[in-house]
Amino acid sequence: MKWKPVALPQAKSWHEMSAGLGFDHVNGDFKIIWVGPVGKSESSRVEIYSVKEESWYVGDEITNFSPSSFQCNFVLRGAPYWTGRDGKRDKNLGGFDVLARIDPCTGSCSRFRYPDHGKDYVVSIVKLRDVVAALVPSSVQNNVLNLYHLDENSGSWTLMNCVGPLDNRITYAPQCLSTGEIVLVTWKHGLGEVTYFWDPDTNRLLCNREIEDLEVCWYRAYSHVESLVCIEGMVQIGKEHREDTGQLKTRTFLNFRLHEAMLLFPTSHAKGPPSEVQPDIMNTDLLSREAESIHLL
Known part of the structure; x- marks a missing residue:
């Protein structure tokens, strides 16, 4: 695999910019999107790096938006979203929190007020x-x-x-x-x-x-x-814990907790042969609910 470093725009540094990734569906192009301040104001200008063209270009639009972090909050349908402040609002009034979306194709910024x-x-x-x-x-x-x-x-x-x-x-x-x-x-x-x-x-x-x-x-x-490429040794998402035979390597969460409890309380409440011992302090209904919820973790 070939890794190609990308030169930063001239006279720019990371502490001045907020970065995000995007995908231009119109041109089939991955984009690196930077949002940086214009002078000392709370306005910003968008700069975009095109992977296909291997070059930076600066957007013409100056938006009244200032990101609150050094990277975008998330990417949805190929477009990065940032939370930040509305630069138009009077600072004495506390400003407005807004959500901004940068279009990877045009570099235009859409802002949305919070509820x-x-x-x-x-x-x-x-x-x-x-x-x-x-x-x-x-x-x-x-x-x-x-x-x-x-x-x-x-x-x-x-x-x-x-x-x-x-x-x-x-x-x-x-x-x-x-x-x-x-x-x-x-x-x-x-x-x-x-x-x-x-x-x-x-x-x-x-x-x-x-x-x-x-x-x-x-x-x-x-x-x-999921990645579009597969490096030797990588495993597809969802198949991390499977053997070649398709059998799970690990036991179910419920079995794990039952085994754990048996180790902690092997004979303290025994009323029969060791093979029949079951810890009566266990709440199997609770364990069942935990087992149902393990897919969340």
């Missing part, structure tokens, strides 16, 4: 399967989140569902799973974080306290698609 929300509320903008969604704290019910979908043609948001009440007041959504579940992390001073998996289709909410023992770096995970 209406209370001051200082934490709003999470996510890619939920094939739509842009927003999770907004309810201004009516405490510890409840409202789920909105964005209509990009009109720029309007539609309320689709809600979830809660949750344990803590501050909640954000660091990621959505490809199967449609949303990862929710709640936080409260002195109590730490609690992680949930919420399925908006079924309204099923699962609390996962075991994951609190891990240092989960949600923001290091990124939207992905």
Whole structure:
């Protein structure tokens, strides 16, 4: 495989720019998209690198938008999306949070206001399967989140569902799973974080306290698609744990937990021969529910 470094635009540096990837469906071209400041203002200019042409070009449009991070939040249908600030708004009034979409073909920027929300509320903008969604704290019910979908043609948001009440007041959504579940992390001073998996289709909410023992770096995970090429040693997604015979290497999650419990409590509640011992402290119904939810992890 051949890797070709891309030279940065002249007089530019990474700390001044926010980067994203895109695919130009019109020309069949992968693009590297940079959004950088214009002088000291909160306006930005878009610069695009064409993989097909192997060159940079600067867009003519100056947009009143300032990205809030050094990379785009997600890529949807080949276009990168950023969250940031609306440069037109008076700074004394706090500014407006907006979502921006850069067209990889033209370099034009479309901006969308967030759904209406209370001051200082934490709003999470996510890619939920094939739509842009927003999770907004309810201004009516405490510890409840409202789920909105964005209509990009009109720029309007539609309320689709809600979830809660949750344990803590501050909640954000660091990621959505490809199967449609949303990862929710709640936080409260002195109590730490609690992680949930919420399925908006079924309204099923699962609390996962075991994951609190891990240092989960949600923001290091990124939207992905299967590679168009296969390097020797790579395994296709979905076949990571299969032998050549097609048999799973690992046992089911329920069997794993049963075996784990047998090791912890081998004879403490025995009423018969060792072969008949079953730990009576186990809640098999709970384990069954955990087994059903393991596909979320």
